[in-house]
Amino acid sequence: MPLQDHMQLVSVDDHLIEPPSLWEDRLPGKFREAGPRIVRMDMSKSAGDEGLSAALLNAARQGKETAASERLADVWVYEGRIYPNIGLNAVAGKKPQEYGMEPASFSDMLPGCYDVHARVRDMDIDGVQSALCFPSFPRFAGTVFLEGQDKELALLSVKAWNDFHLDEWAAAYPDRFIPMIILPLWDPEAAAAEIHRCAAKGAKAITFPENTVGLGLPSFYTDHWDPVFRAAEETGMPLCMHFGSSGKPPITSPEAPMAVMIALFGTNSMDATADLLFSPVFYKFPNLKVALSEGGIGWVPYLLERIDLTWERHRWYQNVNKEVRPSDLWRRNMFGCFIDDFEGVARRHKVGIDNIMWECDYPHSDSNWPNSREYVTKILQEVPDEEAHKIVELNARRVFNFPRP
Structure with a gap:
């Protein structure tokens, strides 16, 4: 029934x-650069970036081969460390065939x-x-x-x-x-x-x-x-x-x-x-x-x-x-x-x-x-x-x- x-x-x-401005809006000015913030990154050019985490690289490499213009991702940067928005964490509205681990943008x-x-x-x-x-x-x-x-x-x-x-x-x-x-x-x-x-x-x-x-x-x-x-x-x-x-x-x-x-x-x-x-x-x-x-x-x-x-x-x-x-x-x-x-x-x-x-x-x-x-x-x-x-x-x-x- x-x-x-x-x-x-x-x-x-x-x-x-988390919305992009969460910490920038709330942290004291002296901490805003080191505190969590969103950076737009071109994943097709980031493989050699010294600060890029292994998890982010692995996630990116598992993604489908696409044009460089389609490999942009929004990533969090905190004290210089990079953390991706993992795509699998935001798949509401998508078909299972569209799921993936590659870093996601807010527009996705x-x-x-x-x-x-x-x-x-x-x-x-x-x-x-x-x-x-x-x-x-x-x-x-x-x-x-x-x-x-x-x-x-x-x-x-x-x-x-x-x-x-x-x-x-x-x-x-x-x-x-x-x-x-x-x-x-x-x-x-x-x-x-x-x-x-x-x-x-x-x-x-x-x-x-x-x-x-x-x-x-x-x-x-x-x-x-x-x-x-x-x-x-x-x-x-x-x-x-x-x-x-x-x-x-x-x-x-x-x-x-x-x-x-x-x-x-x-x-x-x-x-x-x-x-x-x-x-x-x-x-x-x-x-x-x-x-x-x-x-x-x-x-x-x-x-x-x-x-x-x-x-x-x-x-x-x-x-x-x-x-x-x-x-x-x-x-x-x-x-x-x-x-x-x-x-x-x-x-x-x-x-x-x-x-x-x-x-x-x-x-x-x-x-x-x-x-x-x-x-x-x-x-x-x-x-x-x-x-x-x-x-x-x-x-x-x-x-x-x-x-x-």
């Missing part, structure tokens, strides 16, 4: 492409990728009422600024992104966007302060790496992140751990095509789940919420069963909690998020009806735009109305404290 008219779609994983994208007014029009076309939007240039968890040599500039850049998101993007349509922030991950105390600063401005969500060790940072098993987790708990803001935010994509061999990595990305969320359920995090911060963004849910019943079995047999000789079953922590603290997951929906009661949220993923390649409402109806056609309403709207509004106006 179709979704009932009173059920609104709330996506907990969309993305925005739908305006809804970077213009909030156009985004709302695209959401209306898609039947999506509200969305949570992750960063693009700063990466999903803002980890680009970990690479900053000037940490004063890096902190100001983090704050500039947050102010843009809170004061301009989400504020333009307060009932349409769940306001999200990034953190200065190199300094937990500064990160906690930024959480409190942004909570006072209306922030509702925090993007955070699904594995900090891959970024050269301390793990969840240490007390390093306690200021961050405490601030998130105090402000009631969930941590959104998007797959791939650790900088460690799942790949099996150097020769494997990118398709292997894409197919296995959900394993990043599985790793994060096992890590968190065996770590001290949810015992120290029992009200902390974690959403596994774009991780899918079909794997959850198996992994919870496996984790519980491991806990039952092996907890006695290890430094893990011996009283609380890990799957109980899942139901209290963690949430699975899906775009396409017929298997997960079929086993939704093993996942937990209250622990499932829906995602659109506009403008990425997994999105079903402009047919999201039609596609969600297909996925949930055998699901009772009460459960479907929780999955597409009510759970997200509860977890992110984002009620209907």
